[in-house]
Amino acid sequence: MLPPKLEQEPQPAPGDFIFVGGPKLQRKSGNVRSTFLKRAIPLGRKKTRQDATDQLESALQQASKNSAPALCSCASSLMQQVGASTFSVGSLESEKRLILPKLWNQREGGLSGRCATCGRHLWPSAAAAAVGVDSEGQRTSALVPRRVSSPELLGAGRADPMIPLNTTTAKLKVHELLDFAATVIWPHLRGAEHATNCYQNWIYPLDNNLQLYAILWAASYHRDILRVTYGAPCPESNQQLYLKSLALQTLQGELDDESKLKSPDRLVMCILWLAANDKHKRVVRDPTPFSPPLTSLQALDFLGGQDYHPLHWHMVQDIIRRVGGIETLRTYALAWLVSLSSLLTAAQCISKPIYPIMSVLGYRLILQPPAQLFKPHGYYDTGGSSSPPGSGFDELCFLHPPVKQSLVQVFKHLGEYSAVVQFFQGNSNSSASCTPMVLDLIGDSRNLVTHRLLSLPDEHDPVDDVLAFEESPFLLDSSNTTTNNNTNEPYPSLNLNQLSWDIYLTCRLSAILYAVHVTFPLPRAAIVRKTLLDSLVPRLEDLYARGLASPLLIWCLAVVVSTMHDEAPKTLVACAARLCWESGIDNVEKLSDLLGAFAWVESAVKHDWKDLWTGILARELDEQG
Known part of the structure; x- marks a missing residue:
């Protein structure tokens, strides 16, 4: 019997190592080695480059010490x-x-x-x-x-690379200021082609340093005013002072040598900019119970809030008087700017304008009544009132003696213009949209209507300039007067002529108060409002005490009470409520219908206006039982 074969233990394969009591290396050792190599190679290359850079810099420094600098x-x-x-x-x-x-x-x-x-x-x-x-x-x-x-110097980021520069204008940021004027200031004044025409007529040719410096300074001032308004810093006050000094020095040189003066236009433009841009103020609106539309049309929000320097403004008037009047100014839009400045100054002071309203081409502005003027542009009477706009002022024609028809037309045009503003403000029809041309026309019509309103005769003019007497008028003089207890001002005796005269003056002041808040909204109307109300309140109370009850008096009372809002005197509110009740006006809708027959812009009143008059009318109804 053969002995059993002994099982032999397996022999390790060549290349394998066995560690007693330790780990065993596998054939695939993983990516440990490649990871270390990837980290080490970039570090070595970086060190090599750094060494080469250090050697090169050392060599260059040594060479610069031993050699002369590179010459031009x-x-x-x-x-x-x-x-x-x-x-x-x-x-x-x-x-x-x-x-x-x-x-x-x-x-x-x-x-x-x-x-x-x-x-x-x-x-x-x-x-x-x-x-x-x-x-x-x-x-x-x-x-x-x-x-x-x-x-490269001419075309590097400039809006107009063809403007030449000299040593003075090269450091004044001419392109930046002119670009601001052409894209912000001039389009704000008028639309359509106004900015292009100003650039072509005011800037070119650049041989008029007086006009150029004045425009640059006005643009810098305008920009700083906007920065002050919106809270941005104004770091360029030094440059602005330098521009103003250049304008004043050049102006002084022009005035000293009258032989070189070819046209007064450049003098008028420079001094006008100096007059209009006098103080740094924020462009803010005084609190008002109205929310009028078109407040920024033709830069009324900016120009209407500026104080015109009296010395410069009187100098402009003196130059224009010497050259023969405002119609002699031929520079594009210069006469229009002067007439607009005259209108703004008159509205702020409640006085008559010095110059007529001019067009941008330098001619007297003649326009149709607003109701006819805007019919080709889609305007039509929306029927918001039972009577045509402005027709309520016909009541002045039925006084005895009546007010002259030409003066009544001024009040009626104010009502028609109010209806036009209301139409374009609330009309979504594309055929009646406010294109730039229509906006310019609205601005021109507004200026003309306001100019005629401020030009009406006041209490200092003769009575026969206002009333149409069939015979010799009754002279209203200070010897035949009584004293008003509220204002301590003399009032003429109570007679028929005096009643027509007082109704006209009250209507005029009420229309101006309405205009500076709604149709010609001044940004800073608080002072104007106080002056007008101080004169209107006693006049209205006096007319009511005489027993006068008419729709015209209701309109005047509604304008005053709406302007004063919660601060209106209780006696005046009671007079307005009593007259409304006697005329059958028991709700706000009927009151708006009556106001629309005179002059009223429904979209210009705030939401609390209806609450105010609803409460006034409701209290009167409760008292009457």
């Missing part, structure tokens, strides 16, 4: 041709016309001793003459001509 080759060639002793701007332009790049920043050490063309060091003989100080204390380079004609 262009300057050396020019000096060899012209000569160092005669090297100047004139010789530079005569010998060779260089096309130079933009000027470097000439701060301390920026351009001192270096060429403005290549940036290398100047030759020792030219270094002292190359850098100097001009008359204004600025460092200048003799290698840079006064007028640089570089294409």
